[in-house]
Amino acid sequence: MLACRLIQRDLSSYLDGELPAARAARLEAHLRTCQRCREEIAALEGINDQIRAVSHDLQVSQDFDQRVLRAVGYYQVTRAQRQRKPLTKPLVVVALILLALLGMIRHFFSRTLPLPARAPVPAVSGLAPAASGATMPDRDRERRR
Template identity: 35%
Template sequence: MSDTWTNRLSEYLDGELPESERATLEAHLRACADCRATLEQLRRVVARAQALDDTPPTTDLWPAIARHVGVVSLDARRARRRLSFTVPQLAAAAVALTLLSAGSAWLLLRRPAGARPSQSTTTPSPILTNVGTYEANPRYAAAVASLERVLAQGRSRLDTATVRVIEKNLGIIDRAIRDAQSALAADPANSYLNLHLAQEMRRKLELLRQAAALAGART
């Protein structure tokens, strides 16, 4: 099946046919059942193309990409963490833990009557470094340190109310980061926590950038 208009059906379908030709083609379509059928098939091809699903590769390409770009994949990191504890290491850790527990108990028992164990201080608990270590990332840490330096240098140029707001917000973000990191320590694969941590880290970077720009601009 082929006639003068067959080759123009795709252009017609896409609305790319000039007005005059479109009118002529539409008149032809009313008379030509073959062209009508072909047009319908072409319409279905386009619909099928637009409905195709994307499918991931059958093998995970990330490890190879990670090697190329010089980062360690999450899976490899987990595997390495798992493999890093050999039986002798676990035995040694158990002995150390036992000694630590025994030592703590002995110290508590020796404490004079009435004395209470010290309450937690206002300083935050140390952040675990084997999970959620965005701050351990050298480039991120360098970016934060650099912005903090700029902010510290320009701090005197900002009015006290502005400084107070910046410090308050940084404190809130830092607390959110610490909370996310602590939660991730217990559940490293939790995607929500990972996303939340990423958001907070970005927020900190953005606030520091804005504050540093503000401090730099007030010359």
């Protein structure tokens, strides 16, 4: 029984012809004496046939190649176009991004910078206010005096 368990680990590789020669010889010797393992290997062998039988019936569409070649042709043409394409499109995109950035910067500063304080009225000869805070009515009063 123990021998069967050890052998069964190798059955799959043996079927695929991937078992080292020494182990394959040991397995073959075991198979000669063990009916159960012979049945096991026959069942495993059937799996390959079952899977291949399904795909054996598969039929490839008549236009399979044409569809692949069309897709390949389209890929080649678009790749050729990409390689030949001038840089105008990327440049336009970069210019648009820069314009948008400039617009955003301008908008940002116009909203966040404080309004300039009202500038004092420039001094005109003879009409200079007495004090920096003097207003027009004050100046009129002074003139009248």
